[in-house]
Structures are given as C-alpha cells and as structure tokens.
Amino acid sequence: MKLKIALLAGDGIGPEVIEQAVKVSDAIAKKFNHEISWHPALTGAAAIDAVGDPYPQETHDICASSDAVLFGAIGHPRFDNDPSAKVRPEQGLLKMRKELGLFANVRPTFTFPSLIDKSPLKRERIEGTDLVFLRELTGGIYFGKKGREDNGNTAYDHCVYSRKEVQRLAKKGFEMAMSRGKKLCCVDKANVLETSRLWRETVQAMEKDYPEVEVSYEFVDAVAMRLVQWPNSYDVLITENLFGDILTDEASVISGSMGLMPSASVGADVSLFEPIHGSYPQATGKNIANPLATVLSAAMMFETGFGLHDEGAAIREVVNKSLDAGIVTEDLADGGKSYGTTQVGDWLAENV
Numbered sequence: 001m002k003l004k005i006a007l008l009a010g011d012g013i014g015p016e017v018i019e020q021a022v023k024v025s026d027a028i029a030k031k032f033n034h035e036i037s038w039h040p041a042l043t044g045a046a047a048i049d050a051v052g053d054p055y056p057q058e059t060h061d062i063c064a065s066s067d068a069v070l071f072g073a074i075g076h077p078r079f080d081n082d083p084s085a086k087v088r089p090e091q092g093l094l095k096m097r098k099e100l101g102l103f104a105n106v107r108p109t110f111t112f113p114s115l116i117d118k119s120p121l122k123r124e125r126i127e128g129t130d131l132v133f134l135r136e137l138t139g140g141i142y143f144g145k146k147g148r149e150d151n152g153n154t155a156y157d158h159c160v161y162s163r164k165e166v167q168r169l170a171k172k173g174f175e176m177a178m179s180r181g182k183k184l185c186c187v188d189k190a191n192v193l194e195t196s197r198l199w200r201e202t203v204q205a206m207e208k209d210y211p212e213v214e215v216s217y218e219f220v221d222a223v224a225m226r227l228v229q230w231p232n233s234y235d236v237l238i239t240e241n242l243f244g245d246i247l248t249d250e251a252s253v254i255s256g257s258m259g260l261m262p263s264a265s266v267g268a269d270v271s272l273f274e275p276i277h278g279s280y281p282q283a284t285g286k287n288i289a290n291p292l293a294t295v296l297s298a299a300m301m302f303e304t305g306f307g308l309h310d311e312g313a314a315i316r317e318v319v320n321k322s323l324d325a326g327i328v329t330e331d332l333a334d335g336g337k338s339y340g341t342t343q344v345g346d347w348l349a350e351n352v
C-alpha cells in the first residue's frame with residue numbers, strides 16, 4: 001500500500017517522540033511491503049516562530065491531502081506564562097481539529113501486564129481495565145464565544161452543543177460499544193447544565209436503535225471518582241470536550257504513565273493520531289521522553305486509519321516486548337536502568 005502521511009512534530013518533546021514513531025513505522029512498512037511518504041509540516045509554537053501562525057494554510061493543505069496525520073505535541077511555556085499573548089500554539093491545535101472536521105477523539109485506556117505494579121492504583125483495582133473514551137473534540141466550551149466585559153474584569157466562555165453534534169459523536173459511541181463490550185456510559189452534568197440535558201435527551205432517543213447496548217448515564221464528578229475506583233467496570237464512555245480532556249488525563253494514571261496513551265481523532269475525512277500527553281517542556285532535548293504513546297498512536301494509525309490490523313498488532317507486540325525486556329525510559333524505570341528516547345525507538349525498530 002502507498003501511504004501518504006503528514007508529519008506534524010510540533011513543540012517540546014514532539015519532534016523527539018515523532019522521530020521514534022517514524023522509525024518504527026518505516027520498519028513496519030519494510031516488513032509488510034508498504035511505501036510510506038512522510039510530509040513534514042509546521043505547527044504550534046514552532047510555526048508561530050517561523051510564519052506567525054500556529055496552523056498555517058500550507059500545513060492544512062498537507063494534512064487535508066494526506067491519508068493520515070501523525071502529530072507530536074503542542075505548547076510552549078513562553079505562552080503559558082503570558083495570558084495576554086494574542087497568538088497561542090494551542091489555537092493551532094484547535095483550528096486543525098476544527099478545519100479537518102475531527103469531531104471524535106478516541107482515547108483508549110488499558111493496562112500493560114508488565115507495568116501493572118507501576119500504576120499508583122492497586123493491582124486488584126485496575127487489572128483487566130480496557131475502556132475507551134470518545135471525547136467530543138470540535139464543540140463545547142472550547143469553541144463557544146469567549147471574551148471579556150466590564151473593562152476586562154469579567155470573562156466568559158460559552159458552552160454550546162447542537163443535537164447534531166451530540167448525535168454524530170454518540171453514534172460512534174454506540175457503534176464502538178457494539179464492537180466491544182456493549183456497554184456505553186454517557187458522562188454529563190445534567191443536574192446542572194442545559195447542554196448536558198441535551199446530551200442526555202439525545203442519547204436516550206438513540207437507545208432504541210441499539211437494543212443490545214446497555215446504556216448508563218453518570219455525572220462527571222461521580223465518574224471522576226469511579227474511574228479510579230472501579231475502572232474495569234467501564235467499556236465505552238462518551239462525553240463532551242472539556243470533561244473528556246480532564247477525565248482522559250485522569251485515566252492515564254491507570255496505565256502507569258501518561259507517556260503510554262495513544263489517541264485517534266476521527267471525523268469527516270482524514271484522521272489524526274497523537275499521544276494524549278503534552279509537549280513536556282521540562283524534558284525537551286534531554287532524550288528522556290517516553291516515545292511509546294506516539295509509537296502506539298502509529299499503531300492506531302495502521303489499524304483504524306488504514307485498516308492494516310496485522311501491522312498495528314505487530315507494533316503493539318514489539319512495544320510489549322520492550323516493556324517485558326525493561327527497555328524503558330526513566331518514567332517507567334523506577335530508579336533502575338533506563339534508556340534514552342532514541343534508544344527505545346531504535347530497539348523497537350530493530351525488533352519489528
């Protein structure tokens with residue numbers, strides 16, 4: 001298969017982890033006889049510095065004309081500490097999600113047998129966890145009208161959802177539940193928020209089309225608690241943009257490290273694959289960042305992006321092998337022997 005992949009390394013550790021995912025993908029391509037052409041493009045703070053725009057038109061054109069986008073991370077402390085900055089790296093990510101129509105963010109949470117004791121949560125709580133969040137990605141408070149009033153002394157961010165936006169996300173949730181454990185949890189705050197009441201009403205109306213799926217409705221505050229108490233009671237969870245952002249960071253604790261969790265953003269046409277972690281500025285350039293979340297995002301790209309299941313499985317297999325063999329970055333080493341980002345990448349590529 002000929003695969004054209006847009007490569008958006010972004011900021012911070014983005015370029016370092018992306019480099020490892022490229023090595024592993026190239027090794028997979030060689031093994032399975034595919035031809036990958038990588039198309040690097042600017043995004044984030046790097047793009048602001050180069051052309052003054054965190055998601056330039058040229059980058060959009062490259063993404064839109066590719067078969068998939070592999071993305072590193074976005075964000076720079078220079079902007080985090082300057083709330084008055086007019087152009088921010090994160091705007092690039094949001095613009096990219098919106099313009100590419102990536103309305104559903106698929107964030108799986110699972111445990112790795114050899115890392116089960118690395119999680120701060122007790123083994124018996126997390127063993128067998130295999131859940132997936134479907135986070136709505138192009139609506140809600142992230143994209144509503146925002147601004148200041150009263151000479152800058154009052155600020156607002158509107159949270160807006162349309163029934164259509166909820167339906168298309170929920171449809172993916174029901175379908176995913178059908179292909180897995182047939183359980184769907186709609187996470188909302190319907191006791192307080194009108195948008196949440198629309199979510200609940202919309203999902204309730206869809207239940208009859210999926211009689212086999214057992215649907216539950218839970219408030220987001222309760223889910224925040226249950227997620228770390230009984231994570232293995234969940235299968236598919238659907239939720240709005242902000243709740244999904246927060247809960248998926250929380251869920252990454254189950255696996256033992258945020259450096260392990262991949263994601264796929266899907267929607268209209270081209271799909272994007274990215275680790276759920278951020279740009280981790282403290283680690284930038286130190287060759288210590290864990291590349292596995294990005295490598296596993298590449299596995300999702302082969303599987304869900306291209307329908308190449310053996311290729312995706314081969315990546316996951318080699319990742320498990322590296323964990324078993326202790327070829328890990330310092331976040332997983334427990335003070336023991338650890339390897340650099342590039343060493344882990346080389347080991348994975350060689351062992352594919």
Ligand code: IPM
Binds near residue numbers: 074093245276278
């Ligand atoms: C994520 C990130 C982004 C988000 C930031 C960088 C804008 O935290 O992908 O989860 O909030 O969506």
Ligand code: MN
Binds near residue numbers: 245246249
């Ligand atoms: Mn986040």
